[in-house]
Amino acid sequence: xxxxxxxxxxxxxxxxxxxxxxxxxxxxxxxxxxxxxxxxxxxxxxxxxxxxxxxxxxxxxxxxxxxxxxxxxxxxxxxxxxxxxxxxxxxxxxxxxxxxxxxxxxxxxxxxxxxxxxxxxxxxxxxxxxxxxxxxxxxxxxxxxxxxxxxxxxxxxxxxxxxxxxxxxxxxxxxxxxxxxxxxxxxxxxxxxxxxxx
Numbered sequence: 001x002x003x004x005x006x007x008x009x010x011x012x013x014x015x016x017x018x019x020x021x022x023x024x025x026x027x028x029x030x031x032x033x034x035x036x037x038x039x040x041x042x043x044x045x046x047x048x049x050x051x052x053x054x055x056x057x058x059x060x061x062x063x064x065x066x067x068x069x070x071x072x073x074x075x076x077x078x079x080x081x082x083x084x085x086x087x088x089x090x091x092x093x094x095x096x097x098x099x100x101x102x103x104x105x106x107x108x109x110x111x112x113x114x115x116x117x118x119x120x121x122x123x124x125x126x127x128x129x130x131x132x133x134x135x136x137x138x139x140x141x142x143x144x145x146x147x148x149x150x151x152x153x154x155x156x157x158x159x160x161x162x163x164x165x166x167x168x169x170x171x172x173x174x175x176x177x178x179x180x181x182x183x184x185x186x187x188x189x190x191x192x193x194x195x196x197x198x
Contacts, residue, residue: 007045014052023097048109060095065125081136082194096159158186
């Protein structure tokens with residue numbers, strides 16, 4: 001098996017463990033066991049479990065950006081542009097779980113250069129999307145970049161908050177109404193942010 005194939009195998013199996021483990025990161029020991037590779041082989045590609053999940057998150061982010069960019073590029077009605085930023089998220093719970101764990105991208109368990117590359121790629125994608133949004137919405141690019149980063153933070157924050165009732169013991173229905181509804185509240189708040197600045 002080639003080096004690239006081994007790396008892809010590790011990433012694929014780590015992702016499967018993430019899905020089967022209630023969206024929790026598997027340990028390196030669990031990953032090497034299902035991959036049937038030595039720990040040394042794992043460490044040829046990733047220095048920690050955080051690094052492999054960062055790699056998985058990067059793939060999902062790129063897919064989301066690419067799909068969103070295509071949709072926005074084809075849309076000519078200004079009022080439909082902003083909803084397109086978030087509509088693809090509502091049916092992708094796996095991506096949202098990965099996204100909600102972005103605190104790992106500040107972790108000490110990630111090689112500094114990998115972290116720099118991840119952030120560089122992320123901001124490069126935001127930059128391209130901001131260019132398109134600026135043209136479509138007739139807003140300064142600097143403003144669209146800032147508004148998108150606000151939206152990105154909202155996505156993570158509202159997702160976390162909307163999940164709180166389900167993480168509590170007992171009858172969550174008694175307090176569920178006190179927390180945010182991901183789809184409704186994200187749509188409402190995102191539209192408010194962009195309308196106030198367009």
